[in-house]
Amino acid sequence: MIEQNALREIIEQVLGEMNVSGMNAAPKTAQTGVAAPSTSGSVAVATKTTIDDGFIPDVTDVDIRKQYLVENPVNGPAYAELKLHAPCRLAIGKAGARYKTDPMLQFRAAHSAAQDAVFSAVDTAFLEKMGFFTIQTMCDNKDIFLTRPDLGRRLNEEAIKTLNEKCTKNPKVQIYVSDGLSSAAVAANVADVYPSLVQGLKSYGIEVGTPFFLEYGRVGAMDQITELLGAEVTCVLIGERPGLITAESMSAYMTYKGTVGMPEARRNVISNIHKDGTPPVEAGAHIAEVLKSMLDQKTSGTELVKA
Amino acid sequence: MPSEVINSVGIDIGTSTTQLIFSKLTVENRASSYSVPRIEIIDKQIVHRSDIYLTPLLSEDVLDAEAIKKIVEKEYEKAGMTPKMVQSGAVIITGEAARKDNANLVLNALSNAAGDFVVATAGPALESVLSARGAGTDKMSLERGVIMVNLDLGGGTTNIAAYDRGNLLGVTCLDIGGRLIKTENGKITYIYSKIKKLAEENGIKIEVGSLAEVGSLRKLTSIMADILAQSISLTPKTSLSAPFYTNNGKELIDLSKIDAMTFSGGVADFIYHPESSEGNMFKYDDIGVFLGEAIRENQYFKQIERIEPAETIRATVVGAGVHTTEISGSTISYAEGYLPIKNIPVLSIKETEEASSETIISSILTQIPLFKPEGQIEQIAISFSGLTKNSFVDIQNLAEALIEGTQEVIKSQFPLIFIIENDIGKALGNALNVKLKNSKPVICIDGIRTLSGDYIDLGEPVLGGRVLPVVIKTLIFNS
Numbered sequence: 077m078i079e080q081n082a083l084r085e086i087i088e089q090v091l092g093e094m095n096v097s098g099m100n101a102a103p104k105t106a107q108t109g110v111a112a113p114s115t116s117g118s119v120a121v122a123t124k125t126t127i128d129d130g131f132i133p134d135v136t137d138v139d140i141r142k143q144y145l146v147e148n149p150v151n152g153p154a155y156a157e158l159k160l161h162a163p164c165r166l167a168i169g170k171a172g173a174r175y176k177t178d179p180m181l182q183f184r185a186a187h188s189a190a191q192d193a194v195f196s197a198v199d200t201a202f203l204e205k206m207g208f209f210t211i212q213t214m215c216d217n218k219d220i221f222l223t224r225p226d227l228g229r230r231l232n233e234e235a236i237k238t239l240n241e242k243c244t245k246n247p248k249v250q251i252y253v254s255d256g257l258s259s260a261a262v263a264a265n266v267a268d269v270y271p272s273l274v275q276g277l278k279s280y281g282i283e284v285g286t287p288f289f290l291e292y293g294r295v296g297a298m299d300q301i302t303e304l305l306g307a308e309v310t311c312v313l314i315g316e317r318p319g320l321i322t323a324e325s326m327s328a329y330m331t332y333k334g335t336v337g338m339p340e341a342r343r344n345v346i347s348n349i350h351k352d353g354t355p356p357v358e359a360g361a362h363i364a365e366v367l368k369s370m371l372d373q374k375t376s377g378t379e380l381v382k383a
Numbered sequence: 384m385p386s387e388v389i390n391s392v393g394i395d396i397g398t399s400t401t402q403l404i405f406s407k408l409t410v411e412n413r414a415s416s417y418s419v420p421r422i423e424i425i426d427k428q429i430v431h432r433s434d435i436y437l438t439p440l441l442s443e444d445v446l447d448a449e450a451i452k453k454i455v456e457k458e459y460e461k462a463g464m465t466p467k468m469v470q471s472g473a474v475i476i477t478g479e480a481a482r483k484d485n486a487n488l489v490l491n492a493l494s495n496a497a498g499d500f501v502v503a504t505a506g507p508a509l510e511s512v513l514s515a516r517g518a519g520t521d522k523m524s525l526e527r528g529v530i531m532v533n534l535d536l537g538g539g540t541t542n543i544a545a546y547d548r549g550n551l552l553g554v555t556c557l558d559i560g561g562r563l564i565k566t567e568n569g570k571i572t573y574i575y576s577k578i579k580k581l582a583e584e585n586g587i588k589i590e591v592g593s594l595a596e597v598g599s600l601r602k603l604t605s606i607m608a609d610i611l612a613q614s615i616s617l618t619p620k621t622s623l624s625a626p627f628y629t630n631n632g633k634e635l636i637d638l639s640k641i642d643a644m645t646f647s648g649g650v651a652d653f654i655y656h657p658e659s660s661e662g663n664m665f666k667y668d669d670i671g672v673f674l675g676e677a678i679r680e681n682q683y684f685k686q687i688e689r690i691e692p693a694e695t696i697r698a699t700v701v702g703a704g705v706h707t708t709e710i711s712g713s714t715i716s717y718a719e720g721y722l723p724i725k726n727i728p729v730l731s732i733k734e735t736e737e738a739s740s741e742t743i744i745s746s747i748l749t750q751i752p753l754f755k756p757e758g759q760i761e762q763i764a765i766s767f768s769g770l771t772k773n774s775f776v777d778i779q780n781l782a783e784a785l786i787e788g789t790q791e792v793i794k795s796q797f798p799l800i801f802i803i804e805n806d807i808g809k810a811l812g813n814a815l816n817v818k819l820k821n822s823k824p825v826i827c828i829d830g831i832r833t834l835s836g837d838y839i840d841l842g843e844p845v846l847g848g849r850v851l852p853v854v855i856k857t858l859i860f861n862s
Binding site for chain 2: 151153154157267268271272275276278279344345346347348351354355356357358359360361362364365
C-alpha cells in the first residue's frame with residue numbers, strides 16, 4: 077500500500093503548505109482511526125463520528141411572500157405588506173454583491189423542481205385512481221418529446237386503436253388530461269379540477285365523454301382527438317412549462333369542433349391553475365361555464381363572446 | 384371586455400345637515416382573456432354634490448319626513464337621475480338624527496323614493512367607517528403604511544375609526560358634537576343633557592335662556608376635546624369619558640401609537656381653517672367653532688401629525704355614496720330571476736365552527752330560530768369564511784353539511800343564499816345544484832366577508848351577469 081501512503085503524504089503536504097490557521101486538525105479527523113504523523117506537530121486526537129437527531133430545514137418550506145430579508149429598511153412593514161401580494165423574489169436582501177444563502181438555495185430548489193416537473197412521469201397509481209387509461213403520442217420518451225414538438229401533437233397507432241375501442245363517440249364534451257411540460261401540475265391539480273369540471277357540466281345537464289390520459293402530449297394533439305372521436309367540444313387539462321414561482325401550474329385548452337391545422341385563434345385557454353393562482357376547484361367550475369358557452373354559441377377562440 | 388357603470392347615491396341625514404351625492408362606479412374585468420375573470424371597481428367618480436341643507440325638523444324630536452323627501456326629489460332632478468337609474472347606494476341617518484322618534488320611518492320612506500336598490504342604513508359603527516372612507520383615511524393609512532385615525536366631528540356625535548396599513552382596527556362613537564349647545568342672538572337655546580351634566584360636574588354654569596359666555600364655552604369645549612383625546616388613547620381614560628359613548632357603545636381598542644390623524648365632519652373646517660369662522664365664535668349659532676378651536680389647541684392632539692383629508696363636511700355622505708358598494712367575486716353561481724334582494728339578515732358560521740360537518744350543521748340549526756320572528760322562517764343569507772375548504776372533496780362535504788343544516792330554508796319559498804369569503808362560490812354552487820338536483824334556487828357568491836348582525840343587499844348582476852354589486856350594512860343603532 078505504498079501508493080496510499082504516498083497519496084496521504086501529498087495531501088498532508090498540500091494542506092501543510094496551505095497552512096490554514098485553525099484548520100490543522102481537519103485532515104486528521106478525516107482519516108478516522110488512522111494515526112498519522114502531524115505535519116504541524118500538534119497531538120493527534122482520535123474523534124468519533126456522532127449522528128445528531130437534528131435536520132437541515134427544508135428551504136422550500138419558506139413562503140417567499142412572507143420572507144423579508146432587507147436589513148435596516150426605511151419602512152420594512154410597508155414593503156413586507158406589498159410583498160404579500162405576489163410571490164416574486166423581492167426584498168431578499170443581499171450579501172455584498174451576491175444573493176444571501178437562503179434565497180440562493182430557494183432559487184436552486186425552484187429550478188430543480190422545475191426540471192423534475194418536466195422530466196418525471198405522472199404516477200400510474202394516481203391515473204388509476206382517477207379512472208383514466210393511458211395512451212401515447214408518437215414520442216417514445218421525454219427526450220423525443222422535448223426535441224420533437226411535432227411528434228407530441230400526433231397519436232401513435234396504438235393510441236388511435238385504444239381510443240376507438242374505449243371511448244364514447246361523438247360526445248358533447250370530451251375531456252382528457254395530458255402531462256405536457258409538467259407532470260407535477262397534473263399530480264397537483266387534476267384531482268380537484270376534473271371532478272369540479274364534470275360536476276359543473278352535470279349541473280348544466282351536459283354529458284361528458286370517456287376521460288383518459290395522454291402521455292408526451294402537446295396541446296395540438298387535442299385536434300386529432302377531436303376529429304377521431306367526433307367531439308363537439310374538447311378540453312385538455314395539461315401541465316404548463318414550469319417557472320421558478322411554481323412548477324405546478326396547469327392550463328385548460330378548449331375548442332369547439334377543432335380540426336387538425338386550424339388557426340390557433342380558435343382555441344381558448346384558462347391558464348395559471350394552481351393553489352396560489354386560480355384555485356383548482358373554482359377553475360373547474362369556471363371551465364365548465366366556458367365549455368357551456370361554447371356549446372351555446374357554437375364557436376370558440378376569439379369568436380367566443382364571454383359572458 | 385367593455386366596462387359598465389353603476390350609478391350610486393349617498394344620502395346622509397345628520398344632526399345638523401342633510402346632503403346627497405351621486406357617483407358613477409365603473410366596473411371592469413381586469414384579468415387577461417386567458418385567465419379566470421377578475422372584475423373590480425376601477426373608478427369612482429362623484430358626478431353631483433347637493434347643497435348642504437339644514438336637516439328639517441318638525442320639532443326637537445321629530446324629523447320632517449315630507450321636507451326631507453322634497454330635498455331628495457329636488458336633488459335627483461338636479462343630478463338628472465331618476466330612482467330607476469340608481470342601482471346602488473345608501474341612505475344613512477346619523478348622529479343625533481338617528482335618535483329622533485321617527486328615524487326608522489323616514490329611512491323606509493326614503494329608501495323607496497330614492498331607488499329600488501338604495502338601502503337604508505344606520506348605526507354608529509358603520510357611520511364611523513363610512514366617514515373615514517369618505518375622508519380617505521383608510522387609503523392614506525395603506526399608502527403610508529402607518530396607523531391613522533379619523534375623527535368625524537358632526538353636530539351630535541363624533542365618529543372614530545382607526546386603521547393600520549389600511550386595515551380597520553376598530554371604531555367608536557361619542558356624543559360630542561358642534562350642535563349639542565345651540566344659541567340665538569348670544570343666548571343659549573338648547574343644551575344636550577349629557578353636556579349639561581358635564582358642565583355641572585366641572586363647575587361651569589350654563590343655562591338655557593342665559594347669556595352664552597365665550598369663557599365658559601371655551602372651558603367646556605376644551606374638556607370635550609380632552610374626552611376625545613382619551614377615547615383614542617392619547618391620554619389615559621378617566622371617568623369623564625365613560626358616559627359619552629353613544630348608546631353605551633364600545634370604546635375603541637387601546638392604540639399603542641397613532642402616526643397621523645384626519646378630521647372630518649362640519650367641525651373639521653374650524654380645526655384646519657380657523658379663519659373660516661371669520662372671527663365670529665357664534666357663526667352657526669352653536670359651539671362648532673369653539674369645539675374646532677379646542678381640538679386645534681388641545682395639548683394631546685397637538686402631538687400627532689394632522690393631515691387635511693379629501694373630504695371634510697361631506698365625508699360621511701361621500702362614504703355612503705361612493706364606498707358602500709362592493710363587487711362579489713367573479714366566479715359565482717346564482718339562480719336567475721331572484722335578484723335584487725334587499726335587507727337580508729346574515730346568519731354567520733364562525734371560523735371555529737367550520738371545522739367539521741357536524742359543527743357546521745349545529746351552528747346553523749342553533750341560529751336559525753333567531754331568524755323566525757313570527758315563527759316562520761324569513762329570507763336569510765348564510766355566511767362563512769370557507770378558507771379551509773379548498774379541495775373538491777372538502778366542497779362536496781361542505782355542500783352536504785349545508786343542505787342538512789338548511790332543510791328549513793330548502794322547504795321554504797326563499798332561495799338558498801350563501802356568502803363566502805374564499806373563492807369557491809361557483810364550485811360550491813355547482814355542488815349544491817347537483818346534490819339538490821336543481822330543484823332549489825341557490826345563490827352562492829364569494830369574495831365577501833360579513834358578520835352576524837349584518838344585513839346584506841344583493842343587486843342585479845352586472846357585466847353580463849358575471850358579478851353582483853353587494854352592500855353590507857349594519858342596521859343596528861346600538862352596536
